[in-house]
Amino acid sequence: MRRLCLLTIGALAAAIGAIAGAARADSWPQFRGPNGSGRPTVDAPLPAEIGPSKNVVWATELPGGHSSPVVVADRIFLTAERDKHLLTLALERATGKVLWERDANNERLEEIHHIGSHAQASPAADSERVVTFFGSSGLCCYDHCGKLLWKVPLGPFKNNYGAASSPILVGNLVILNQDHDIDSFLMAVDKQSGKVVWKADRSEFPRGFSTPIVWSNEGQRQIVVSGGLRVCGYDSARGRELWTVRGSARTCSMTPVVGSDGTLFVTEWTPGGDEADHIVADSFEEMTARYDANKNNQLERSEMPAGPLASRFDQIDRNKDGHITAREYEWARNIFNSAQNATLAISPGARGEATDSHVRWRYAKNLPYIPSPVFDGGRLYMVKSGGIVSCVDATSGRLLKQKRAPGAHDYYSSPVVGVGKLLVVDVEGGATMFSATPELKVISTADFDEPTYATPALVDGRIYLRTSKRLYCFGNSR
Secondary structure, three states, rough: OOHHHHHHHHHHHHHHHHHHHHHHOOOOOOOOOHHHHHOOOOOOOOOOOOEEEEEEEEEEEOOEOOOEEEOOOEEEEEEEEEOOOOEEEEEEOOOOOEEEEEEOOOOOEEEOOOOOOOOOOEEOOOOEEEEEEHHOOOOEEEOOOOOOEEOOOOOOOOOOOOOOOEEEEEEEEEEEEOOOOOOOOOEEEEEEOOOOEEEOOOOOOOOOOOOOOHHHHHHOOEOOOOOOOEEEEOOHHHHHHEEEEOOOOOOOOOOOOOOOOOOOEEEEEOOOEEEOOEEEOOOOOHHHHHHHHOOOOOOHHHHHOOOOOOOHHHHOOOOOOEOOHHHHHHHHHHHHHHHHOOOEEOOOOOOOOOHHHHEEEEEOOOOOOOOOOEEEEOOOEEEEEOOOEEEOOOOOOEEEEEEEOOOOOOOOOOEOOOOOEEEEEEEOOOEEEEEOOOOOOOOEEEEEEOOOOOOOOEEEEEEEOOOOOOOOEEEEOO
16 A cells, blocks of 8 residues: 555655646746747747737736746746835736735835836746846845745945846856846856856946846856957856857847857847937047046036037046046947947857857848747847837848838837747837748737737647736637
8 A cells, every 4th residue: 555655655756846837838037038049948829819809818907027938837926016115026827917016125225227128127036936136126036926025135236227137046056147237147056046156347347237147158057248349158057158249239238149059149238329310429538638627637517518428427537426537437438439330140169269160140231129039940039129120030140021010209118929820019000910031021019008018938739928007818729
């Protein structure tokens, strides 16, 4: 009897394990889904049309926030802000019912961009835990029932745009990148205890908002971070920098993506980094000779001449004391003068200085500012503000097709793709479904008439789309 019970328990455990494995496979566990790819790991037909009254399975009103939904097992996790409180929310996947919400107990709200949110970073979750990040309020880890397991205080950060890079889960580690005006870093935290395992210095990097991904670089699991002027690969176990590729923009908001053959694609674009419209800064000696009115060998806001440097005074003034020193200025000058907007294709095998040896191609036309690219079927898709959608051959970097989505609005939400459909959503809530083909055929359009910043999640044939007021679930009739 005892042997029978053990066998039964073993079979039950195996069955539970199989179910858990299936749930993990069919999930959207972080910003932009599995490894930040913007596409599901399990294909299921998506509805060809969505809208406030089309193929709606459910819709749930939510507090405001820009974070994107993540979906694991029977839960959906998001962050939000209500009455200056920063919240983590869990919804029932089947019905959209809010199961619980937890307050981060923030002491204050940090400064953010005028169109930003204090709930910008998306959660990261697995079958046991969900980790959320609220800038200077730190990292919070909960179980799926909402019990706080640990909290890691962070900040305050020197960045008047706030923090936006999302945490990711890599094995037993929570990985978080934070590039700010000073003290930039990449860190790994033990998922079980909340203890810091390692912390990599990135102080040379200016403010940035890119979420890391994992790259299997010839069998070695590496953390890839796209930052100002260069992209880097780190040893996931110890946080050592292993390689770098130079020749990118001064600020990065986009997340890299990996192609089916292991090629790494990195897109970076910032105003003033195009070849035909490049910001070139004079030397500090030249600037102080002309504009240092009080002769203190520094530059104050009132002394800066109108132009691109004056409008970025807060970025150049790294310690926020109201004065730009020679050191601060020359650091920023190098970034402005060296910046190159581009999409880079990086071949596997990168080691050390890999710019000349591993950059397969560069593409520099109509690049997005905020939305990350998505790879599908040997092609790279990108959407630029104004609705310009580009389809680029991932092998050669050749433009295959360019098409404009209806309307001419800005885009902050990243494109997602599944089973032949490419979905893009603009900041005004205009959604366009294209065919994920070089023809970019418009399949359908919708107008949610609400500001939309979050990236949709695609799981099991369902589309989870967050607007400023609610979370929608769309699906085909079953």
